[in-house]
Structure formats: structure tokens, C-alpha cells
């Protein structure tokens with residue numbers, strides 16, 4: 519990958535991205551669907567787009583998924 | 591977990607049990623609170639350990655922070671208990687508050703480790719690192735960095751410029767910025783999102799990037 523492609527990645531934005539507020543509002547439903555093998559990304563494509571692009575929300579999602587699947 | 595139109599939420603049995611314990615009186619409620627608190631602490635410890643490498647919060651400080659996160663999450667959960675509609679399991683809904691508390695507290699904690707990080711210092715020399723090192727194309731890369739700099743100066747609002755610089759150029763974590771500036775995560779993300787889009791459009795309009803490579 520050259521620097522132009524890297525720059526493309528740094529600057530990429532997905533129009534489907536719903537933003538942090540909506541993604542967080544739906545995060546518990548999204549995590550439960552993933553934990554039970556349901557197609558959450560298909561049900562909530564805007565949340566999937568956001569979690570792929572937003573570092574902190576992606577991190578929160580990973581943490582929640584681990585908490586749920588660990589049966590803590 | 592099944593969508594429904596009725597006013598009364600339809601809860602799975604385990605979630606219904608939680609709600610009935612937490613809304614009970616006397617000892618049942620005490621027992622429910624204690625059981626929930628125990629789970630919240632476990633989740634907080636697990637989450638803080640998962641993020642230990644990047645946060646550098648360890649040992650007694652980690653345990654202490656876990657207890658604070660669990661306590662604050664508990665307050666939020668009890669405060670919002672009547673908004674739980676059973677769209678997920680109760681525990682998933684409850685754990686979300688812990689995870690969010692952990693992020694928020696780690697965002698604040700960042701400044702204890704990096705007290706001298708300046709938000710507004712524009713260290714453009716660092717920008718090429720974000721694009722990877724490509725020794726054969728030094729001149730072209732310098733050109734591109736200049737173009738990004740121009741886009742930042744000419745197309746962004748002061749607010750967008752400040753947040754883009756802090757996050758993309760200076761690499762301050764988003765939640766650290768949230769805590770420092772008293773904004774919410776969505777507002778910071780949105781400003782940087784808009785900044786990215788504007789810079790990209792500027793670079794396309796000026797022939798630095800290819801329009802056809804739309805989106806991802």
C-alpha cells in the first residue's frame with residue numbers, strides 16, 4: 519500500500535455511518551445479536567459501518583461482546 | 591428480544607427475574623443489588639484488563655477504577671431501569687453501562703500519563719507517518735502533506751480544524767478529547783468525520799486523489 523492509499527484510508531468516510539450516539543443506543547441489541555449468531559450487520563448496517571470506523575465505539579463493542587459471551 | 595408493539599415490555603425469563611428483583615422491596619432488592627454489583631465489578635475488571643496494554647492502568651489502580659466504574663454504572667442502571675424495554679438481555683443492557691464508564695474514565699486518565707500533550711500544536715512533520723513510509727517518493731509525499739495542510743486551512747471550521755489536528759495529527763485518543771473539552775463522543779466524532787470528508791473532497795478537486803476510489 520502506498521502513502522496515497524493510506525491517506526485514502528485515513529480520510530475515508532462511510533455515508534451509512536450512523537455516528538456514536540445511535541450506535542451506542544443500539545449497542546446492547548447489536549451485541550446480543552452477534553453473541554447469538556444473528557446477522558446484526560444486516561439488521562443494522564449503519565451501526566456496522568460505525569463500529570468499523572469509530573475506534574472508541576468499536577472498542578466498547580468488543581468489550582461488551584466479551585462480557586456477554588464470557589457469561590460474566 | 592422480540593420486537594412488539596405493546597406498552598409492556600416482553601422480557602425473557604432471566605431478564606424478568608432481574609427486573610422483579612431490582613424493583614422489589616426489602617431483602618429481595620438488597621440481594622438483587624448485591625448480585626448485580628458483583629457482576630458489574632467482574633465486567634469492569636475484565637474490561638480494564640483487556641485494555642491494560644494501551645491504558646497502562648494496572649494493579650491496585652485498576653482495581654480501584656473497576657470499583658468506581660461499577661458503582662457509577664450501578665447508579666446509571668438504577669436511574670434508567672424503567673427505560674429497559676427488553677430489546678436485549680438485561681445483563682447485556684447493564685454491562686453496556688460498565689463498558690461506557692470504563693471508556694470515560696480511561697479518557698480522563700489519559701491526561702495523567704500525558705499531561706503535556708498540546709491539542710493545538712500542529713506537528714505536520716508527523717503526518718507522513720500516518721500515510722506510511724515510502725522512501726522512493728519523498729517529493730510526492732511532501733507535496734501531498736502540503737495539500738492536506740492547505741485543505742485543513744482552507745476548508746475546515748476552527749472547531750473541525752482543532753479536533754482533526756488533535757486526533758489525526760497529534761493522535762490524542764477521542765475519549766481523552768471528550769473529557770478535556772467537555773464534549774460528547776458523538777460531537778467529536780462528527781466534527782472529525784466532516785473534516786475527513788471535506789479534506790478528501792478538496793484533494794480530489796485539486797487532483798491529489800482519485801474520485802473513483804469512492805468510500806472504502
Ligand SMILES: [Zn+2]
Pocket residue numbers: 537538539541568572573574575576775779
Ligand atoms: Zn463512535
